Amino acid sequence: MKSLFYLFLSVFLFSSCDFIFKKEEKTEPVFPAKENVVLGADLDSNGCAISAGYRWSALRDDCIRVFEEGFRLNPTDIEEGDPAENELEDNEVSGFVVFDQDRTKAEIFLPNQDNTVLLVEKATTGVYSNQNWELDIRKDWELKYQGVLKYTAAKAIDLKVTGSDQIDDE
Numbered sequence: 336m337k338s339l340f341y342l343f344l345s346v347f348l349f350s351s352c353d354f355i356f357k358k359e360e361k362t363e364p365v366f367p368a369k370e371n372v373v374l375g376a377d378l379d380s381n382g383c384a385i386s387a388g389y390r391w392s393a394l395r396d397d398c399i400r401v402f403e404e405g406f407r408l409n410p411t412d413i414e415e416g417d418p419a420e421n422e423l424e425d426n427e428v429s430g431f432v433v434f435d436q437d438r439t440k441a442e443i444f445l446p447n448q449d450n451t452v453l454l455v456e457k458a459t460t461g462v463y464s465n466q467n468w469e470l471d472i473r474k475d476w477e478l479k480y481q482g483v484l485k486y487t488a489a490k491a492i493d494l495k496v497t498g499s500d501q502i503d504d505e
Contacts, residue, residue: 379449393451394435394442401444405431408443408478408486430478430486432470441470443478 476488
C-alpha cells in the first residue's frame, strides 16, 4: 500500500514540475481579414478577378462568384447529345440569378455577356421583370426574353447506377 502511495506521489510531482518549468510561449492573436481577398491579376473595370470566377453584381454592389451565390438556370435550346450539354457543369452556357436581401429585385448573369440584367418584382409575388426579360419563380423557374422561354431551373440529373458495389472474390 505504501509503495502504491509513493508511486502516485512521484507521478504527481513529476507532472506538476513539468507544468511549472515549461516556458510560456506567447503567441500573437490571429484576426480574420475584414475584407474579402480576391485573387487573380486580370481585373475587370470594377476590380473583380475574372480568372478567379468573380463578376460584378450591381445589385449587391460587390464582386461575387455567381456559381456559388446564385441559382443556376440552364438554356432550353440544348438537346440531349448536343456538345453544349457537356458544358452545363462548367458554367459555360448556364445563366445565374442573384436576389437582393428582401427579394424584391433579381439580377440575371448570362453566359458570354459582361452586362447583367436587373429585374424588379411585379405586383404578382414571384414574378420579376424589366422591359424585355421576365423571371417566374413560382413553380418551375422560367426566364423568358420577349415572351420566349430561354432558360429554366437546372434540374437534378438522375444517374443510372449499373453494376454492383461488391468486390468480386476470385
